[in-house]
Amino acid sequence: MRLARRRLLLTSAALGAVGATSLAAPAVAKPEKAKVVLAVGGKSGLYYLSLTIAERLNYFKDEGLDVEINDFQGGAKSLQALMGGSADVVAGAYEHTIRMQQRGQPIVGFALIGRGMQLAIALLKDRAAKVKSPADIKGMKFGVSAPGSQTHMLVNYWAAKGGLKPSDIVAIGVGAGASVIAAVEKGEIDGISQTDPSITMLDQKGLIKVMVDTRTMKGNQELFGGSMPAACLYAQPDLLKKTPGTTQALANAIVRANQWLHKAAPEEVAKTVPENYLLGDPKLYMTAFTSVRETISPDGVMPDDGPANCLKFLAEGDKEIKPDKANLAATWTNEFVKRAGQKT
Template identity: 75%
Template sequence: MMTKLQMRRRTLLAAAPIVLAAPHVARAQTKPEKSKVILAVGGKSALYYLSLTIAERKGFFKEAGLDVEINDFQGGAKSLQALMGGSADVVAGAYEHTIRMQQRGQPIVGFALIGRGMQLAIGLRTDVAAKVKGPADIKGMKFGVTAPGSQTHMLVNNWAAKGGLKPTDIVAIGVGAGASVVAAIEKGEVDGVSQADPALTILQEKGAIKIMVDTRTMKGNQELFGGSMPAACLYAQPDLLKKTPGTAQALASGIVRADQWLQTASPADVAATVPEAFLLGDRAIYEKAFANVRDTISPDGVMPSDGPANCLKFLAEGDPKIEPAKIKLADTWTNEFAQRAGKRS
């Protein structure tokens, strides 16, 4: 026979909702397990990674208990190589890499979103643009991307596919980000670029390029992808999240605070916070470029519900190696860290 107390306990347990422990953060710590973290990024000066720079410059990482060493590479594909090679603990890079690596049997997980819109655009040199009526006309052209294999490259491949072209029908040349992008166009080294701001806005203001594909506003993302398109984020190999959840939480907290700060910061405040070199010699254009892309910056570090599926569709359209049926999108992302950071901020 059960006592009244035992019966009451059984009734309460039966009525309580079943809560599954999140696999990555069940053992999350108040303080990070490792205070020194090596972070890789490809093209840090681009507005695409602005939240990372803000988290660094405003001291948000330090306040979370971290000493973050940021290594800047030519493009996202290079920073991914640093992670997989063991020289970096975490990457600020395109979410799409989590999908591409799962396809190769090498899992990585995203956990703090920087961009909810792609924030990239394709521009053709004005003399070249006059000859191009659609993507079918870009066959054989050279495009300046941050680095081959990066999201800037994938955007060109996707556009080319809409014209019936294969990835091999165009040439992708790594030109990095920032001033080197402007130089590549002005010197005629490439026919076009697939890049992030502020370089694109600078080239537009000079009349050097014509924009053909634009995802620098949420309106542009809605038109091209039908909704959000996750861009830059923090991602890492699963062990970082499982074995050092406190460290992952501190990283996410820094990015979420930066995302939130950027929602209301004035363009002048942003320009005053980033390194002078990021302005590419024109503060006014930098401020204009930021104001243009602000709505593509995640407000809370959380992945939008439609983001992963939109990204997978985008990748499959431009890369026949991607097999959507074999991808488990749930394994590419966790919102737990960003949501927890939001509650603490």
């Protein structure tokens, strides 16, 4: 166990040097590929708010990019689009870089959106009364954004705390936003693992009881022992190597959006996002945003403890993940966001 821990620490410490020679972009580089197809799963969630802000405030256009955003039901679907060649880049959970490396299919993250997971697991009120520990959720149906997404992995992680296997629970894809509300109101599921503002809205309606909460940095510290990298931009290595100017432009836009969100008033945020994001209640949306704001990365940089915490999280919820085979340094580069920070 000490040897495995030492390996985790060594690979995490190596992140600062990732990409210094092979992936670094020139100091000034125009996008080689102006048209970019970006896949995301559940764009309306606060989990991906920086992406929406970069789009709505024309930060991508300011960088010379024409970004086509394709919104899928969940992160697993957007990952499939990347690996299938129909998307150039993904806004998705960092954990996918580790998972795909274990399958021999490398992808690299390069701009962090969330330094905290920003998810919560909740049970419908009548089901919650029967659950005293994670062991009691055996056989229950959980609404996740899509099977295989981080929302699903969080349920697996919680189930493992009760000695359960992933097959002991049922994950049902319900998307994000309004479709989550509908699934709960119809009683089609026993619980959910989701992003805000859906969790806050259902909680205020008295329909759910939150059991696991990572929407604050305190919650991430308590559950994972530190930061937990969540949404980020990731791509196959060729995008970073062959089109570093395009990669830099994407990173510039996301870092700029992150910084805007740390300074903006909640009212400004609510006015900037599409109206359907508000789920009919602007005040509730602003409350939810205020609660998760601290989990948004201020600079796009991967925290030192993030990759190792994520690997441990995956390994505890999925026995197919082998920590001793992970090369965390190959899953991330801070080179582009550091340069973006110098620009902004």
